[in-house]
Amino acid sequence: MPRIQGVDIPPDKPTHISLRYIRGLGPSTALEVCAKLHIDPQRRAKELSDDEIGRIAALLGGDAYLVEGPLRRQEASNIARLKEIKAYRGERHRKNLPCRGQRTKTNARTRKGPRKTVAGKKGVKDLR
Amino acid sequence: MSRSLKKGPHVDLRLLAKVEKQGPNKEPIKTWSRDCTIVPEFIGATFLVHNGKTFHRVYCTEDMVGHKLGEFSPTRTFKGHSGGKAKAAPPGK
Numbered sequence: 628m629p630r631i632q633g634v635d636i637p638p639d640k641p642t643h644i645s646l647r648y649i650r651g652l653g654p655s656t657a658l659e660v661c662a663k664l665h666i667d668p669q670r671r672a673k674e675l676s677d678d679e680i681g682r683i684a685a686l687l688g689g690d691a692y693l694v695e696g697p698l699r700r701q702e703a704s705n706i707a708r709l710k711e712i713k714a715y716r717g718e719r720h721r722k723n724l725p726c727r728g729q730r731t732k733t734n735a736r737t738r739k740g741p742r743k744t745v746a747g748k749k750g751v752k753d754l755r
Numbered sequence: 756m757s758r759s760l761k762k763g764p765h766v767d768l769r770l771l772a773k774v775e776k777q778g779p780n781k782e783p784i785k786t787w788s789r790d791c792t793i794v795p796e797f798i799g800a801t802f803l804v805h806n807g808k809t810f811h812r813v814y815c816t817e818d819m820v821g822h823k824l825g826e827f828s829p830t831r832t833f834k835g836h837s838g839g840k841a842k843a844a845p846p847g848k
Binding site: 713 | 825827829836
């Protein structure tokens with residue numbers, strides 16, 4: 628089982644698909660990594676030699692890519708910055724509401740979490 | 756869609772002129788141009804940004820460069836839903 632950047636272990640898929648299990652690598656960056664290291668993207672991840680895995684790890688560990696821990700840290704600090712300067716988007720993050728102008732009268736369940744039914748509100752009786 | 760780079764950031768030129776001729780006394784500048792981008796020249800200036808009803812005091816710091824003035828002057832007030840006592844969000848921050 629290949630192990631790159633800490634905990635990522637995707638074995639039976641083609642290499643370029645497996646690489647996408649690493650946070651920070653999407654479809655195009657995964658292919659780019661394969662091309663840079665002259666690895667056939669269609670080969671299964673379990674067929675990668677230790678040397679190839681080492682090279683992938685070295686490339687991702689360098690400055691060229693921002694993945695996993697450092698990426699998460701940067702994301703968190705970007706949000707912290709928005710909160711600190713009291714920007715509208717920061718306030719939306721603080722309230723766990725969508726930040727990009729989506730409607731919140733309905734939907735927005737990803738941000739708001741599971742529905743909290745309020746007793747006495749219109750429509751509640753029909754649901755019971 | 757984001758703004759064309761060719762045009763550069765949108766800055767209210769009259770507001771920029773006011774900031775530039777402002778001496779060290781730094782009186783807050785009343786403004787309605789919420790769509791004006793905060794440029795490096797604005798750092799250290801204080802604005803009173805209209806939110807449709809009142810003016811909201813905004814002190815510009817380095818972190819705010821690139822944002823718009825309106826982002827710091829909330830236009831809505833949410834004081835919680837009716838009936839909810841424990842869960843009602845406290846007004847302000």
